[in-house]
Amino acid sequence: MSAEPRPRPQRRRDTEYRxxxxxxxxxxxxxxxxxxxLVPLSFDWDGEALLVATPADSTTGxxxxxxxxxxxxxxxxxxxxxxxxxxxxxxxxxLPQERVERFIAHTGFDPRALPTPYRWFRIAPRRIQAWRxxxxxxxxxxxxxxxxxx
Amino acid sequence: MSAEPRPRPQRRRDTEYRxxxxxxxxxxxxxxxxxxxLVPLSFDWDGEALLVATPADSTTGxxxxxxxxxxxxxxxxxxxxxxxxxxxxxxxxxLPQERVERFIAHTGFDPRALPTPYRWFRIAPRRIQAWRxxxxxxxxxxxxxxxxxx
Numbered sequence: 001m002s003a004e005p006r007p008r009p010q011r012r013r014d015t016e017y018r019x020x021x022x023x024x025x026x027x028x029x030x031x032x033x034x035x036x037x038l039v040p041l042s043f044d045w046d047g048e049a050l051l052v053a054t055p056a057d058s059t060t061g062x063x064x065x066x067x068x069x070x071x072x073x074x075x076x077x078x079x080x081x082x083x084x085x086x087x088x089x090x091x092x093x094x095l096p097q098e099r100v101e102r103f104i105a106h107t108g109f110d111p112r113a114l115p116t117p118y119r120w121f122r123i124a125p126r127r128i129q130a131w132r133x134x135x136x137x138x139x140x141x142x143x144x145x146x147x148x149x150x
Numbered sequence: 151m152s153a154e155p156r157p158r159p160q161r162r163r164d165t166e167y168r169x170x171x172x173x174x175x176x177x178x179x180x181x182x183x184x185x186x187x188l189v190p191l192s193f194d195w196d197g198e199a200l201l202v203a204t205p206a207d208s209t210t211g212x213x214x215x216x217x218x219x220x221x222x223x224x225x226x227x228x229x230x231x232x233x234x235x236x237x238x239x240x241x242x243x244x245l246p247q248e249r250v251e252r253f254i255a256h257t258g259f260d261p262r263a264l265p266t267p268y269r270w271f272r273i274a275p276r277r278i279q280a281w282r283x284x285x286x287x288x289x290x291x292x293x294x295x296x297x298x299x300x
Binding site for chain 1 (some may be wrong): 175181186188
């Protein structure tokens with residue numbers, strides 16, 4: 001069923017490839033009282049953080065602003081990179097033009113153009129794990145405390 | 151970019167097809183203090199509820215038992231069915247043999263055989279939404295209060 005487990009350096013390379021090339025990520029957030037939420041959003045990675053945009057008044061927007069905590073799922077269910085991140089909420093006009101253009105080029109989506117008020121959320125990874133099947137659950141920790149372990 | 155938006159009856163059929171045939175689902179849970187969590191798990195659908203199994207002492211296991219709340223993501227990011235569910239936690243020997251065998255046949259996974267203590271979690275959908283691209287965001291509500299709306 002399963003291939004040999006990948007060594008951790010390869011899992012880091014595979015994760016960085018996805019960060020640079022994938023467009024969508026699963027975004028799990030929670031209310032301060034423990035109500036879970038989940039949606040797919042488009043993102044852009046600049047080498048240090050993922051940038052996403054969602055309406056300020058949506059469930060995800062309110063959760064991220066209130067808790068500053070997020071867990072992301074990148075890739076399909078049998079080839080995942082899981083990212084726990086620290087969230088910085090930013091007003092829609094708070095980013096440099098260059099950063100916004102980079103986001104639009106990667107996602108095809110301009111959140112400044114919409115009638116609903118959007119916000120930016122900058123997500124800095126603190127912990128990253130990656131696995132495909134059960135045989136890759138050992139050695140899945142690739143980043144802890146915001147630093148690559150491999 | 152996008153095809154014509156699907157009518158809601160078709161979205162219900164597509165969602166029920168996934169419930170019957172898919173093996174994995176994204177499971178978002180939260181601690182009582184608002185820490186989000188997310189993992190992919192295998193599931194089996196019996197027509198009324200999704201059955202999943204995870205270690206009783208895992209983050210997901212503890213969150214589901216504590217809050218009774220879950221949000222599931224079925225399908226890839228551009229063809230999702232989102233399910234908000236009510237969770238019932240069950241001890242690993244609490245299900246009829248027939249139900250367990252059905253789960254094993256569908257997922258290829260027997261959680262009773264493992265050294266780590268597992269629990270079953272029975273997830274009854276309360277709200278279901280389905281969309282592919284932005285043009286399907288209207289009309290995405292397919293179930294509310296545990297009843298199909300279409």
